[in-house]
Amino acid sequence: MNDRERNLVADVRQAFAGTEYPGNDKILYDNNCRHSECIKAYNAFSDTSWDGLDNETVRSLYDIFPFITDAAFRYFLPRFLILCLEDIDEADTITSSVITWLTPPSERNNIDFPIEDYISDDEWQNQYFDSFTHRQRHCIAGFLMLIRDQYLDPNADQALKTAWGRVVY
Numbered sequence: 001m002n003d004r005e006r007n008l009v010a011d012v013r014q015a016f017a018g019t020e021y022p023g024n025d026k027i028l029y030d031n032n033c034r035h036s037e038c039i040k041a042y043n044a045f046s047d048t049s050w051d052g053l054d055n056e057t058v059r060s061l062y063d064i065f066p067f068i069t070d071a072a073f074r075y076f077l078p079r080f081l082i083l084c085l086e087d088i089d090e091a092d093t094i095t096s097s098v099i100t101w102l103t104p105p106s107e108r109n110n111i112d113f114p115i116e117d118y119i120s121d122d123e124w125q126n127q128y129f130d131s132f133t134h135r136q137r138h139c140i141a142g143f144l145m146l147i148r149d150q151y152l153d154p155n156a157d158q159a160l161k162t163a164w165g166r167v168v169y
Contacts, residue, residue: 004150005085008142012085013051015135016078021049022071029069038067045072050079058083062094065101070127073101081143088151095147096155101128102140103159129163141167 001009025031027045028038041064044057058079065073077098084095100108104121119127132140141164148156 001086004146008139008146009082009085011142012078012081012139015133015139016050019050019075019078022069022075026069027072028067030067033067035067037064040064041068041072045076050076053079055083055087059091059094062097065097070131073128074131077140081139085143085146088147095153099144099147099153099155099159102144102164103155104162107158107162125163134167137164137167140164
């Protein structure tokens with residue numbers, strides 16, 4: 001890791017340190033879901049702090065974002081960001097998933113990661129942008145800028161242009 005990545009990891013840890021655990025009943029959108037990703041997410045996230053998840057577990061959860069609530073996404077996002085920063089070469093699929101969920105639904109058509117749009121842009125704004133603190137938004141924007149700058153990632157650039165860039169520009 002370079003200094004920029006190390007500093008961003010430290011910033012993420014501090015910005016999200018006081019984030020409240022959503023509760024086991026607010027991990028999945030559908031608590032009756034028996035889909036393998038639902039079960040995997042529930043088992044991994046139940047009664048667990050975001051900083052208590054090990055890298056192997058986080059890597060195995062690259063495809064769970066459509067199944068978890070916005071509250072669970074907000075709570076566990078820092079762990080995904082940190083893994084991406086600490087080990088980008090091994091976390092490329094996770095990085096793509098994170099960037100997709102940090103992009104407004106109407107803009108996902110421009111991203112090479114097929115996903116159904118589950119919510120409107122207004123709902124996304126409320127649930128996935130406005131609900132983060134100002135400091136957390138800066139960390140997310142910093143993550144996207146780092147991925148864009150160091151890896152020339154057009155998807156990170158798209159997320160910045162359509163949402164997160166207004167935090168820092």
